[in-house]
Amino acid sequence: MEEHGTWLHFMYKFVPEWVPEPVIVTYFIVLVLAVTAICATRKLDRKNPSRFQTVLEMIVGGLAAFVENIVGKEAARTAVPIIGTIFIFIFSLNLFGIIPGFVSPTANINTTVALALFAFLTVQVYGVRKSGLAYFKHFLGEPIWLAPLMLPIHIIGEIAKPLSLAIRLFGNIYGEEMVISVLILIVTSVMGYCLIPIQFPITLFSVFTSAVQAFVFSMLFSVYIAMAIAGHEEEHS
């Protein structure tokens, strides 16, 4: 799914040519989400919350409970904003592909690798914060004389985690966009004037898969944090 014209193509008047269009869409989504969040929380009322505030509280409260259940109460204080943001961000990036004239930034491998890289670094930070530099000792494995063998295995295993996150998300969303594109192509080129929106069911389905992929990414991210906090032994158990 290479770069194609979106509603934001005019931004190339201000942005260098090497920047792919999904990046422009990503920043547009960030802008939309940021404005929505700022406007939504301007008039919070503790005693008489509005319906919108109630929905917002349900979403944030649900995310907080979800993260707390996985990483524990102590780590949840810092992990909730990170994982909550990543869930909302990925869900929004996925959904934007459904809107005509936009693309899903997550259908670009650079976006998913960037997110996975962020997740990987965050997990390492949590591990080091919890155990100090001793956190890296678990890469050596046990018994210690097997370290030369275990170290590469553990490093590959550690890299495989964000890699799987990135490729899973990219593959799903890219595949979805491809299917929708092919179906639209079939409608426009094969059916001629009989324009039946046969891509519609898969478009609806992609709303569901967008949420599922965001959820899977966030859940695995939380699990990796929990594993880094719990330590190597518990990780294996």
Add this chain to the structure above:
Amino acid sequence: MDILNIDPKVLILQIGAFAILLIIFKVWLFTPILGMIDARKSEIEGDYAKAADDRKSAESLKAEYEKQMASVKERVAEKLNAAETEAEELKKQILDDSRKEAAEIKEKARIEIAEEKDAAFRAVKNEIAQLAVDAAGKVIGANMNTETNKKLVDDFIAGLDGKAK
């Protein structure tokens, strides 16, 4: 990297986009809403704790009230018993006094009756003696010495008295 079409500059841009959103969400979304949820939770917990305290206090007050009520009932019962005992004693005393008074009145009446009877008897005796003297004077035609004769009749009646008794 080239095979996967991964561009490090794009990666940095995408991480930057996420970092910006993360900061905005942390400051404007998660912190205020989670803070508010926590504050509400604390408020509800405070209300529950206060309700529990109030309930405990109410139960303590109730226990104290019941204790006081029991004490009051006990005192009332004691006072009622004392009043009953006092009333019984008073009744007994009144009855005794009444009986005594009645006996005294009866005795006094009896004495008065006896005195009245004696007086009446004496009056009748005098009358009879006078009648007898008068009658005897007329029969014998002599003027009898009244005092002497009267004494005679009195003695005679006294003699009759003794017989009559």
